[in-house]
Amino acid sequence: MVVKPDWLRVKAPQWERVGNVKDILRDLGLNTVCEEASCPNIGECFNAGTATFLIMGPACTRACPYCDIDFEKKPQALDPTEPSRLAEAVRRMKLNHVVITSVNRDDLADGGASQFVRCIEETRAVSPHTTIEVLIPDLCGNWEALEIILRSQPEVLNHNTETVPRLYRRTRPQGNYDRTLELLKRCREFAPWVYTKSGIMAGLGETDAEIRQVMQDLRGVDCDILTIGQYLQPSQKHLQVNDFVTPEQFAAWQAFGEEIGFLQVVSSPLTRSSYHAEQVRELMKLYPRQRV
Template identity: 70%
Template sequence: MLKPDWLRVKAPQRERIGAVADLLVDLKLNTVCQEASCPNIGECFAGGTATFLIMGPGCTRACPYCDIDFDRSVRALDPSEPERLGEAVARMGLSHVVITSVNRDDLKDGGASQFVACMEEVRRRSAGTTIELLIPDLCGNWDALAAVMAGAPDVLNHNIETVPRLYRHVRPQGLYPRSLELLRRVHQDWPRTYTKSGLMVGLGETDSEVLEVMADLRAQAVDIVTIGQYLSPGAKHLAVQRFVTPYRFDHFRHEGERRLGFLQVVSSPLTRSSYHAGEVQRLMRTHPR
């Protein structure tokens, strides 16, 4: 299936992304921008931003839509990773940082302690930087979630990814009700933290199913939703079932903000979970907690 014109982006020029890429190599850090083959890597790197991927690059789940490597082995956490990440944030002068991870089902706490250590290092070196975490479902370990939230992230993101009907096909080791429960608990127990979730379209869902998922997320008091076009990383991954038009993405945004009451809906073909994530700072100023 050929990409429509609205999904075509220019290949990033080395001189525009080189500084960020070189810094990541120097500090031996991974980014989801690189590992997940994000189409916005040129724009984000050229603008001096990146979404840091910790505890990776191998993931203990093999979701068929994802380009991150599968690794089921038991691996120790790198104790120097938080310090290196904190240094990168300071050297890049980031006002907002997104920290995500692969799934680490081999760890008792799912990697909660590493998230906390990374937040501590960012705040030690860059006290004014707001922190957004994009976390896995932690296998429903609510004690691990509490440990993460004890670090007081400004934004807690957990992606719902797709509609319930497609979960077994798209996200076979995930559970739709478990993801909703995680988001509900964050709002209920840590109401000062902004909650966020995202989903992909183009995997076989209908527009009405997308709106139903958005309603489910709003029922958990989720503040921010991102919606973007799924793009297959390769022949071994799930195929694209449809290309959603920009008009439909605008419709999702309108319905989400005007009818359902989200504080923000970021919806466009190239939207990804952390694309323009720093804009949340404006939302935090206009809707303080």
């Protein structure tokens, strides 16, 4: 059995608060990546009254061996009531910032872009002051679909890099490193007012030099925000952890990221792509951008 180091231990959540969030999610029939992907921060986030909503799922059309989201189930037709139910959850939870992500839906012509748009529109209708972050798949390189999402003007567009190029074939067999960078580049060109964001997992066998090169590549496409966290094996059938990266190494990556120009770098063992995502609201005050 792999023994986790002390720095990966999390505090037990206050289950009264967790239960309240879960009740809302169950009542409205919504999925969260917090639950579906076995996030280690679920207690902290649910205690804080926040969640990352997972739309168009929970079944995924890709089989990434690091991810705990189900790929064996058959994807279902999009539910036209999902956007309004998500918006109602945002209202009930009184969220200042919401993260909306999805499974990969390669079976859909637009990769699910239209469902993202409906979720954004419904959320804005009931909670106009809530800032919206979308964590999107690569849409199979359908740039028209990307523009459809951007026209709905989310404040943050997040697309995870996940790992270094050398490990893509093993870790993201249906992904493409260059396509990930191209998505973020096109986002900046089409919607310069949006805050772009990406995330990397550590502990899969990458080197420090490779992580730093990915960080430089992301800055090369003017990515604003970066998250770096420790990969944790969800089950025995998933990719094994190669090594547990020390907090000191995560701190060194954060310092390097700030040095090369990221507006924000969140780097720690327990960091995930939407961990403390609401902090972007403070970033928007420091670096305001005008929508067009």
